[in-house]
Amino acid sequence: MFDAVATFARSVGIADLFGRGFLSVLLTFLTAAAFTWRFIPGVRDFAIRVGWADLPNERRLNKEPLPNAGGLAIFAGFIVSVVVAWALRPIIIQDVQIQVLAILLGATIMVLTGFIDDQFGLSPVFRLAVQLLGAVLLIVNGLHIDFNSIPFLPTVPEAVNQPLGIALTILWVVGLTNAMNLLDGVDGVVGGVSFVSAVVLLVSAAQFPDRAAAVILLAGLAGAALGYLRHNYNPSRIIMGDAGATLFGYTLAAVSLLGTLKFSVGASLLVPLLVMALPILDTTQVVLGRLARGIRNPLGHPDKTHLHHRLLAATGKARRTAQILWAVALICGVIGMVVQGVPGAAIVVTVLVLLLCLWFVAYRRVRAAEQEKRAELN
Template structure:
C-alpha cells in the first residue's frame, strides 16, 4: 500500500495534501522546544525560588521547580508559529479559533504562574476561568444546545462554561504526582487529534492538539518519576483549557444529555476524580476549591502500596482505555483506533525508557 492509501485508510482528511505533514512537524517542534527548553527553565527557577517546598500534602522531599508550564507554553506557541508560516493560506480560515484559544490559554498560564509563586484567592482563579470560557463563546466555540426551548442559547453558554471550567480544574487537580497530568494530557490530546484529523473543518483543533501532544511528551521526558520539574498551575490550566476547547470545536450539538457522553469519555478519568473529590469535600463541610487533601485516585493507589511510577502507569492505562472507547463511540474505524493506541504506547514507552536511562546515569 502506498502512502496515500495508508493515510486514506486512517481517514486523514485530504491525504493528498501537505496538511498532515504540517501536523507532524507541529508535533515534533513542540516536542523538541519543550524538551530542550525545560533544563534552562529548571535552572533559572531554582535560582530565583520558583519551586514547591516539601510539606505534609506534597510528595516531593526537596524543593521542586514548578515553572514547567512556561516551557510547555513556549513549545506550543513556537510550533504554532511555524505552522502558520508553513500553511498560511489554509490557516487563515481557522486562525481566529487558534488565536482565541491561545489567548485564553495565555491568560490562564499567567494567572496560574502567579498563583504558583505568590498564591491567589480561589474566587479570582475561578473568575478568570469563567472569563476565558466566555472568550471561547464570543468567538463561536461552544456547545450548542438544541432542545427546542426559548432558553437554548442560555443553556448553550452555561454548559460550555461548566465544561471548560470543569475540565480546566480537573486536569489541575490530577497534577499531584510525577508524570500523571502530563501523561493523561498526552494520551487525551493524541486521541482527540486522531478524531479531529478526520475532518477538514476541525483544522484548528488538529493543529492545537498536535502542538499540545508534542509539548506534553517533551515535558514527560523530565517529569516522569523521579521528576526534575513540575508543570504547576500554569501548565495544568493550559493543558485543561486547550483540551476542553478543542474537544468542542466543530459541530457539537446537544439535543439530549447523552450527547455529551462521547466528548466526556475522552476525559473520563479526570472528570470522575474531580467529581468524587468535590462530593467528598462537600460532604465533609469543606470548600472543594480551597481545601487540599490526599483524597484523589492517585493518593488511594499510593496508599495501597503502589509506587509513583506504577500509579502513573496504571492511570495512564485507564486513560488510554477510556480514550479508545471514546473513539469507538465517535465512529472511528479499527485501523484508526489501533494506530492511535500503538503510537501512544510507543511514544510513551520511548519517553519513559529515556527518563529511566537518564536516572541510571545520574542525570
C-alpha cells in the same frame, strides 16, 4: 508497495501521506516535542536560581523544594509549534481564525495566572474569576455549546437554549480546567493523561475535513506534553505547576468546542467527554467527598483523596501509579474513538503510537536518573 502504504494511510484518516497537510501536522508535533524537551533543562536551572519551586505540603508528594516552572516551557513549546504551523498555512483556517486566537489568548491568561499562583499564591475566588473570564472569551467568539444539539436530551425553546448552552459551556471549560489541575499530584500523571487525550482527540478530529485547526492545536499540545514528560516521569526533575495543568485543561476543553462550528455538539463533545473521563470523575468524587465532610469550599482545601493518591497508597510506586492512570486514560480514549466511529485500523495505530511514545520518554527518563545516581556516587 507505495500504493499499499498510501491505502493504509487513507484507512487511518490520512488523506495524503506525503501531502503538505499531514507533514505540517507531524512537523507541529515534533517542533513542540523537541522544543519543550530541550528548553526544560534551561528553565529548570533558572527556576532553581530564582527560587521558583513548590514546597512540600499536604497535597504534594515531594519531600524537598521542586522547580515548578515546567508550565512555562510547555506553553513555549506549544506556542512555537503553532506559530510554525501557522506560517506554513497548510490548510484553510480562515473561517476559525478568530476562534483559534481566542483559544490562544485564553490559554495565555491561564498560564500567566497559574504561574503567579504557583509563585505567590492567589485566592480561589480570583482564580475562578479568571477561569470564568477565559470561558466567556470563548463564548463571545462563537465557541459555545448548543443544548438542542445534545442527543438524548429534550429540545427546549430558543429563549432557553442560548442561556443554557452558555451555562454548560462555562461549566465545561471551568470544570475541565480545574479537573486537570486537581489531577496533578504524582509525577507523570497529568503529562501522560494530557498527551493521551490530545492524541486521541487529534485522531478523532482528523476524521472531519473542517476540523483542521483543531488538529494543528492538538498536535502542538500533544508534542509539548510528551517533551515535558521526558523530565517529569518519576523521579521528576521539574513539575508543571498550576500554569501547566490549567493550560492543558483549558486548551483541551476549548479545542473540543471547535468541533461545534459545523457539526452537532453531540458528535463533537461526546468524544472529549469520554476521553477525559478520568480527570472529570476524579474531580467529581473529590468534590462530593469534601462536601460530605462539611467542607464548604471543596476546591480550596487540598487533601490526598484523589485517585492518584489512593493508587499511590495501594501500589507504593509513583511510576506504577502513573502507568495505571495512563492505561485508564487510553482505555477511555479507545472507547471515545469507537463511539466517534474512527476506523479500527486508525484506533490500533493510535494505541501503538501512544504506547511507543510513552515507553520511549519513560525509558529515557529512567536511564537518565540512573546515570545521575551513578555520577553522584562517583
